[in-house]
Amino acid sequence: MRKMKPLVIAVAIHALAGCSDQGGPVDPGNMNGDGNPGPAVSYRDDVQPIWNANCAGCHGAEGGLTLAGGNSRAALVGVVSVGYAPEVRVVAGDPERSVLYQKLLGNPDFDQRMPAGGALGDGDLETIRAWIAEGAAEN
Template sequence: MKKILLPALIVFSLFSANCLTNVEDNTGEIPSEPISYASDIQPIFNARCTVCHGNNGGVNLSSYQALMNSTGNFYGTNLVVPGDAAASGLVDVLEPNPQNNNPMPQGSSLSGNDIEKIRAWINEGALNN
């Protein structure tokens, strides 16, 4: 019995340690390195947004060009104001606030870390990089 218990305990310990190191960072800290649209922002949109906000009209998050040309019904202006995340409608609809009772994406909002990446990318000038 001891021959089985010790290896099982070791495997369980390694699995548990791996789970703890793979926990998603939801701290909302601003990343220290420049944000890349292609490798940091578009993957968030692809995973969480483009099912509804793809090529079917309205707000389109399927590509950089589509995002930069999207206005949305609420804002009447572009959703992204390069260099000014606070004035960007995109950030407004992602964050829970009293005026926005149902932040996007519907059902489950983005992590604080993902929202901070988007905010930092916009504040860095919303570059197509």
């Protein structure tokens, strides 16, 4: 079984190097200034369910903005808005400059409030604001 060792080490190194560009665990020493030790909001567990319940019916698998599960974060973070270019859908770390958040608030500079025909509750709005403020991680 000695032959296994290099493989085990290689796998361990791969796992250590596996953190993605902006997602993944946050270094507690390199925070966003709110004093929290890491992102409190999970994109997968907290934000995506809001899209599933309120948005995916219109922003489905086809069209400009896909909020259905799978690759929704990639359609948001750092992506220039179709309707409000050159503004960006989600500016990581900056909810105020994010088209998505402004449309959820109903800022009249950004046309219709989302979800079209309704509005999210304060709890959902705060979840999304916090996710963006914490760096819009894929977590």
